[in-house]
Amino acid sequence: MSEIIRYKALRKTVHGELLLDIDVLEIHEHACVALSGRNGAGKSTLMRIIAGLEAPDSVTVTFAGQTMSWRRACQRMRTHVIYLHQHPYLFDRSVTDNIAYGLRRQGLTIKEISSKVSEALDWAGIGHLQMRNARELSGGERQRVAFARARILSPRVLLLDEPTANMDSEAREQTHRMIKLLKDDGVSILLATHEFHIVAHLCDAHLSLESGSLHPQSIGLEDGERKIIPYG
Amino acid sequence: MDSLSAATAESFRLLFSGDLALWIIIFTSFSVSVRAILIAAPFAFVAAFLMAHLRYPGRRAMIAGFSAMQSIPAVVVGLTVYLVFSRSGPLGDLNLLFTRPAMIIGQILLSFPLLVALSHAAFQAADRRAWETSVTLGAKPYRAFLTLIHEVRFGLTAALIAGFGRIIAEVGCSMMAGGNILGYTRNIPTAIALETTKGEFSQAIALGMVLLVMALLLNGLLAFFQGRGVMSS
Numbered sequence: 001m002s003e004i005i006r007y008k009a010l011r012k013t014v015h016g017e018l019l020l021d022i023d024v025l026e027i028h029e030h031a032c033v034a035l036s037g038r039n040g041a042g043k044s045t046l047m048r049i050i051a052g053l054e055a056p057d058s059v060t061v062t063f064a065g066q067t068m069s070w071r072r073a074c075q076r077m078r079t080h081v082i083y084l085h086q087h088p089y090l091f092d093r094s095v096t097d098n099i100a101y102g103l104r105r106q107g108l109t110i111k112e113i114s115s116k117v118s119e120a121l122d123w124a125g126i127g128h129l130q131m132r133n134a135r136e137l138s139g140g141e142r143q144r145v146a147f148a149r150a151r152i153l154s155p156r157v158l159l160l161d162e163p164t165a166n167m168d169s170e171a172r173e174q175t176h177r178m179i180k181l182l183k184d185d186g187v188s189i190l191l192a193t194h195e196f197h198i199v200a201h202l203c204d205a206h207l208s209l210e211s212g213s214l215h216p217q218s219i220g221l222e223d224g225e226r227k228i229i230p231y232g
Numbered sequence: 233m234d235s236l237s238a239a240t241a242e243s244f245r246l247l248f249s250g251d252l253a254l255w256i257i258i259f260t261s262f263s264v265s266v267r268a269i270l271i272a273a274p275f276a277f278v279a280a281f282l283m284a285h286l287r288y289p290g291r292r293a294m295i296a297g298f299s300a301m302q303s304i305p306a307v308v309v310g311l312t313v314y315l316v317f318s319r320s321g322p323l324g325d326l327n328l329l330f331t332r333p334a335m336i337i338g339q340i341l342l343s344f345p346l347l348v349a350l351s352h353a354a355f356q357a358a359d360r361r362a363w364e365t366s367v368t369l370g371a372k373p374y375r376a377f378l379t380l381i382h383e384v385r386f387g388l389t390a391a392l393i394a395g396f397g398r399i400i401a402e403v404g405c406s407m408m409a410g411g412n413i414l415g416y417t418r419n420i421p422t423a424i425a426l427e428t429t430k431g432e433f434s435q436a437i438a439l440g441m442v443l444l445v446m447a448l449l450l451n452g453l454l455a456f457f458q459g460r461g462v463m464s465s
Contacts, residue, residue: 053364079370089361092383101379103371153370 002029005050005077005187012045013057016115020046020056021212027157032179032189036196037209043192044086046209047159051083051188058063065123067109088146095126095145098134100154117151124148124178128180140171147178157188164198176202235433240432243441243462253415254435258442261419264332264410265400268339269347273392276347283348284355285363295352301345305465307404313338314408330411338409342402350394354387355380369392373459386460397450401443 005027012020019042027033027050028193037043041067051152051198063218068076079102091096099120103113124144129137134145143163150158160179164172181203193199195207196217206217283295309323317329328334362383366376381388399405403421410417412426420439427436427441 042283051364051368053367067374081368083364083368085361087361089359089365091362091365101366103370104370105370105375149369 003027004029004063005073005081007050008060008062009185010046010049010059012042012049012054013058014042014045018107018212020049020209022046023212025207025214027188029156029188029189030183030186031204032183032191032202033205033207034196034199034203035190035192035207035209036194041209042212043194043209045159047161047190047192049058050157051081051159053083061117073173077083077095077157079153080155081154081157082150082153083160084146084161084163086162086165087139087141090137090142090145092135093133094130094211095137096130096136099149099152103199112131120148120152123151123181133157139167140174143167143171143175144178147182151182151185151187157186158182160191162192162194164193172198238435240437240445241344243436243438244432246434246438247441253398254438255303256411256415257418257420257423257439260332260417261400264406264419266337268336268396268399269392269396271336272340272344272347272395276344276352276391276395277381277388279375280351281380283352283444284358295349298348298352299430302349304345305404306342306409309338309342310405310408312341313341313405315407316463319328319333329409330413330417332410332417335410335417339402340400342405343399346398347391350391351384354384354391357387358384389453390457393450393454397447397454400446400450419426 005025007022007025010020010025011018011021023047029141035043035046045054049056049059049070050069056070059067059070060152062072063073065075066106077101091101096117098119101117108116117130119126119128124147126144126148129141129145134142137145163179176199179189179191179199183202183219189202191203198202200206208215208217262290279298283291283298313334314329316323317326317334318324319329328337358380363376363381366379367373371379401421403425404421406412406417407422407425410419410422412418412422418426420443424436424439424443427433
């Protein structure tokens, strides 16, 4: 699996304390990597740095073979890397408008947008919700809209911040199915979780964030059953 | 009592007979205040957004400053505009004193702090994820800003209504900056003040009724939009 992005010497200080001190983090194509760690370990901060939402103190980013600053990388990776909050935010408009949001910035015709949105609605199984205001949906439905809204932009990397937190088992299963589908579509996934065993069946690698640095963990499967990606 | 009843009856006649002088005064009021609020609002929204979302030295002082400036009396703003645009003032050469543009400038100054303070509250209450989601879905900053405006539209509409309510009914600034010239800068509040001192109550009552209906309508709308803002957040 080839590498999409590499973060080298990533440091982040929060309130005077070193939260992240990561030598190397590589995100590979078609890989689903679990990122675990206790609450406050810096999982969300790391994801937000990768997503371009929070600046690190220092880092060197290599994207598409070119080494660049974090700021430059954020511009280059726009829509290639999409971050989904733990509780995805849906705009106060219809489900269709939410899903089409990113597409409207890509200069597509209305017909092309409409066709892609229809396909995304079908993919997420939310065609019946298309005219509903997204704010009226249940937690599981919101999650499906958020996944469809991200997938429609054909991202290379999806950053999922505890996507199944506070979900019932049915909604959790649904979310796992969507993650699997995205993975099958070739999207690389970095999945923050503090319950690795729940997502183990989806993942190709497991990184634990402890004391600011990343530690590769066994994913609890026999060698050969799953391709293990070398990290760190 | 009889004269008051007669004046009230006459005021209704003036209102509904399409009295030109009366309707020019009403038109002046709305024309000046709507323009003032439309000019002030975009700048106020941007300032409020920056205050809510950026961290920079002096930010808290700015927030406190705009909050304090809401209570500046209209007549003081009018006096400032008068001094600036009077013949011997720094901008006297522009010959703007006692014109509608001078009234608009005065009303912009009057409404701006209120617009900033209320829209800052709306942006402050907005979910931070709205901006982040917009950015992560590929929106450039100005586009994300427009999305955020849409997300807090009820709060911003309430700010607009409150700002409009502040300037449509003020006397001091309009009187000093506009000069209360009949058919040009005379608006509802200055006309009421003048007609009352002349003892011509019918026009004053008619205009007062227009202001009263406007105030009730604006407050009703304000309550509605503030309610929607709370519900949608």
